[in-house]
Amino acid sequence: MLNNLKEILSFHYVYPLPLNKFHILMKSIESMHNLVNTSPAKLAKILSISTKNADSILLKYQKVLDIDLVDVYHSNSIRAIPYNSEFYPESLLDLIDPPTFLYAKGNISLLKQPRKIAIIGSRKATKYSGLALEYIVPPLVEQNIVIVSGLAKGADSLAHRSTIQHGGKTIAVLGHGFNHLYPQENKELANEIGQGHLLLTEYPPYFGVQKWQFPMRNRIISGISNAIVVTEASLKSGTLITTEHALEHGKDIFVVPGPIQKEQSKGTNSLLREGAIPIWNGYQIIEELKLF
Known part of the structure; x- marks a missing residue:
């Protein structure tokens, strides 16, 4: 399971990047723990989006971090499956743009x-x-x-x-x-x-x-x-x-x-x-x- 599951799940809720772009983000900031200290300008450059959009993403991300999404999903019979889960189909990793998460019921x-x-x-x-x-x-x-x-x-x-x-x-x-x-x-x-x-x-x-x-x-x-x-x-x-x-x-x-x-x-x-x-x-x- 991902070490930063809570952070990654929160970011995916706000901005669901496919796995190829998520890896680019991780290469730039090294850890999801560092995202809260990332400037809108830097995030905009990494994701090739506007600074305004990046600022909005960061603000929403900080708010969602206060919510236990795993618990919320569980109470709604939803299972969030990250790309390194045993249940994530390996064949999807052959895609150019695999999903970072799958949501299952x-x-x-x-x-x-x-x-x-x-x-x-x-x-x-x-x-x-x-x-x-x-x-x-x-x-x-x-x-x-x-x-x-x-x-x-x-x-x-x-x-x-x-x-x-x-x-x-x-x-x-x-x-x-x-x-x-x-x-x-x-x-x-x-x-x-x-x-x-x-x-x-x-x-x-x-x-x-x-x-x-x-x-x-x-x-x-x-x-x-x-x-x-x-x-x-x-x-x-x-x-x-x-x-x-x-x-x-x-x-x-x-x-x-x-x-x-x-x-x-x-x-x-x-x-x-x-x-x-x-x-x-x-x-x-x-x-x-x-x-x-």
């Missing part, structure tokens, strides 16, 4: 499960995705593979629900803090996952919903998973951001072939043309992973 032991498969797809997923998951999910669950997705409308929700229905375990990676929920229609699903499964985010609890945070979330979905399954996706789908992250790190992309006339199959069929692996049941995924 639920069964954090799922993070230590060696096999995780992400199932993603269009927010406008059709019944075709639901049908495909009936063939894909049960074999994966039989092998105790954890299903990862993003709790979004459409394919993500279908993946989480199908996993739970078939007795498996699932991780939902959020693009915001736990004090918020998006979409609202998944509140009941989120509560269920937060009880017997796992909700995960890199954002402190108060962080609201911003568009730019969802592509950032996608790198974590890819980062903690051994492979990616795509059910349906249009050519401009955000799903393709996740597959790009996965390809950059040498992970397999499995794709459900779709009807050539359907908009929600244009992205998936394009991935197949580019070399993704076509699948129509979970056993194919298991056999492919065994080969490697």
Whole structure:
């Protein structure tokens, strides 16, 4: 565990730097104990921000230091997982910008499960995705593979629900803090996952919903998973951001072939043309992973 956990957690609450930038900060100030004596001008230079912003960060940081965040999080069933925790997935450290902290609700032991498969797809997923998951999910669950997705409308929700229905375990990676929920229609699903499964985010609890945070979330979905399954996706789908992250790190992309006339199959069929692996049941995924 980090020696300066209280200080680092307080700073992350105020200004959640990714790990690469946090290391730059540490190299400059040597210890979090020294941050309170760091001038706004110096902090501004280190973080490449305005002096005004740096001054505001330092003032907020000193106020948050008076709060025992670990206790506050614990009382709200939130576990803050620093980058050197045994529960922090090592695969995330391969990212250019790994999270310094992960915030978790639920069964954090799922993070230590060696096999995780992400199932993603269009927010406008059709019944075709639901049908495909009936063939894909049960074999994966039989092998105790954890299903990862993003709790979004459409394919993500279908993946989480199908996993739970078939007795498996699932991780939902959020693009915001736990004090918020998006979409609202998944509140009941989120509560269920937060009880017997796992909700995960890199954002402190108060962080609201911003568009730019969802592509950032996608790198974590890819980062903690051994492979990616795509059910349906249009050519401009955000799903393709996740597959790009996965390809950059040498992970397999499995794709459900779709009807050539359907908009929600244009992205998936394009991935197949580019070399993704076509699948129509979970056993194919298991056999492919065994080969490697």
